[in-house]
Amino acid sequence: MRAVIMHGPGDVRVEDVPSPELLEPTDAIIRVDAACVCGSDLWPYRGIAAQTKPRRMGHEYIGTVEQIGSEVREIAVGDFVVGSFMASDGTCEICAAGYQSRCAHVVPMGSVGTQAEYARIPWADGTLVKVTGEITPQRRRGLLAASDVLGTGWFAAVAAEAAPGKTVAVVGDGAVGLLGILAASRLGAERIVAMSRHADRQALARRFGATDIVEERGDAGVERVKALTGGYGAHSTIEAVGTQEAMQQAIRSTRPGGHVGFVGVSHGVTIDGSDLFYSTVHLHGGPAPVRRFLPELIDLIMTDQIDPGAVFDLTLPVDDAAEGYRAMDERRAIKAMLEF
Amino acid sequence: MRAVIMHGPGDVRVEDVPSPELLEPTDAIIRVDAACVCGSDLWPYRGIAAQTKPRRMGHEYIGTVEQIGSEVREIAVGDFVVGSFMASDGTCEICAAGYQSRCAHVVPMGSVGTQAEYARIPWADGTLVKVTGEITPQRRRGLLAASDVLGTGWFAAVAAEAAPGKTVAVVGDGAVGLLGILAASRLGAERIVAMSRHADRQALARRFGATDIVEERGDAGVERVKALTGGYGAHSTIEAVGTQEAMQQAIRSTRPGGHVGFVGVSHGVTIDGSDLFYSTVHLHGGPAPVRRFLPELIDLIMTDQIDPGAVFDLTLPVDDAAEGYRAMDERRAIKAMLEF
Structure with missing residues (x-):
């Protein structure tokens, strides 16, 4: 064959x-x-x-x-x-x-x-x-x-506890991130912030339920998410890349007590214990x-x-x-x- | 004054x-x-x-x-x-x-x-x-x-989702770890494994509700917890130390899908993203x-x-x-x- x-x-x-x-x-x-x-x-x-x-x-x-x-x-x-x-x-x-x-x-x-x-x-x-x-x-x-990709995006949204009344940020505009948006929308999220700088992916993100697009990355991206959420950060963040920058962006975009669902296959990521401790987020992910x-x-x-x-x-x-x-x-x- | x-x-x-x-x-x-x-x-x-x-x-x-x-x-x-x-x-x-x-x-x-x-x-x-x-x-x-210490131990047990039918492992036998045992017991945990090698603390652990004591640390401690849980690991683990060894022991002692509640103030801890990804645990903690x-x-x-x-x-x-x-x-x- x-x-x-x-x-x-x-x-x-x-x-x-x-x-x-x-x-x-x-x-x-x-x-x-x-x-x-x-x-x-x-x-x-x-x-x-x-x-x-x-x-x-x-x-x-x-x-x-x-x-x-x-x-x-x-x-x-x-x-x-x-x-x-x-x-x-x-x-x-x-x-x-x-x-x-x-x-x-x-x-x-x-x-x-x-x-x-x-x-x-x-x-x-x-x-x-x-x-x-x-x-x-x-x-x-x-x-x-x-x-x-759908099952993985769905798991990410569930791990991030996307739900009615919540703002969900999505780091990564590949198929998994885009389908995380679809999942968050089906789970009733009030606001979904897609982090993407590609017009075609932004369009699909909106079709799947994104309400806001943030093109900035890193600290600037974090600040934009905070500005959209009264300074607190997202309730839920989906990490669908697997790089150090994406993981840090996800954790920092999330408010204390919020949830990060990470499904990007981790490559070269290290998480500083003290940063995680003081972030007070929930972190859950892995192979969906x-x-x-x-x-x-x-x-x-x-x-x-x-x-x-x-x-x-x-x-x-x-x-x-x-x-x-x-x-x-x-x-x-x-x-x-x-x-x- | x-x-x-x-x-x-x-x-x-x-x-x-x-x-x-x-x-x-x-x-x-x-x-x-x-x-x-x-x-x-x-x-x-x-x-x-x-x-x-x-x-x-x-x-x-x-x-x-x-x-x-x-x-x-x-x-x-x-x-x-x-x-x-x-x-x-x-x-x-x-x-x-x-x-x-x-x-x-x-x-x-x-x-x-x-x-x-x-x-x-x-x-x-x-x-x-x-x-x-x-x-x-x-x-x-x-x-x-x-x-x-009680409020922090309680938060750790809640973050670890201690509940009826679950086995809870507790890394750290200081006041917070011991009170995490008390909390897990009040929250209905079926089995509570205290990781301690000090007789006086073991006694207090048992008084607070510990059902098992594990004296081994590191990989040997992890293996003991797994042996007590059908090879799967604990459903819930409390980390109440804040060191690299304690955090790794906590994550590795926990079964896939389980919960780690960490409250030891993090000192010099780094978490490998790939290890965390494939552990598939929930990680939540911070200042209680x-x-x-x-x-x-x-x-x-x-x-x-x-x-x-x-x-x-x-x-x-x-x-x-x-x-x-x-x-x-x-x-x-x-x-x-x-x-x-």
């Missing part, structure tokens, strides 16, 4: 590899309908995350179940499914508490590679959610977004437990209440995957969808 | 200073009945926190109101009062949200100095709570504890908004439901303040009470 392989920074190829097989009785094999390129895939693409040998890429996916292991009960051959970027058993105490991305038996789908015609999904019952109803093109894109939110998100998508797939502004056949990476790296595209 | 002055590391003296006067119409002057030495006072005592000139000490207090400013409405001359270590206006959005220690007009009582015969209390209406009923010796000690909890704590103390004053294992006349500092520095005393 064809699969996307990264050979090194900037070097993405589509090559023939063996098709996956069932390895565990709890596995399923899906025929991938669509996958996408993630902002986190750009870290190795840019050479910031170390890579020593060619590796399979992709952890987002929708598709149709082709085979199931002997212990799979909830998912059947022929089901159209969405799963999280972290496969989870669905039964351990951590999963039960809604933190499936840190399941005691978690398998990162990035280690499997879903930018491929077929993918093995470990813990099929715990990981996959069946979709029923007519899958229109808009819903299809939305379901693909649910697999990671997307599986917790999938049933609700699928329902919102399949009833056309939300259109998260609008983040896909570039759709390519999988053979052109390299262009998807390039376009995102150069910020020509917010998010690239790969079709099979 | 007599007041405690720190001239430099290890050099604590009781000296005559001018009595305080009302400076703002929202001030009150109290005659201090008792104050105490705080673990945080030991940082400058040990020369770890920089100090360039002699300074007044103390931020914990109970006493009787002697004078009030023209705008004070809730507090009257003659009232017996308890206040927080942070004076707060009680009216700003941050106070209204329960974060009085970060009030928009906060005045740290350490900048006033309450280890003295009299003290000026800024924002009397927002800061002080009147106590009614018979003040027995046990209740008196309890009320003094409420001013900081003791004022939020005071009415409830006073009620529990005045009805003899809790005995937090048991942390005072040394009571001295204020003239012997230096011995109080020495005894705490040498860990001969958990907490020293100074009487006037």
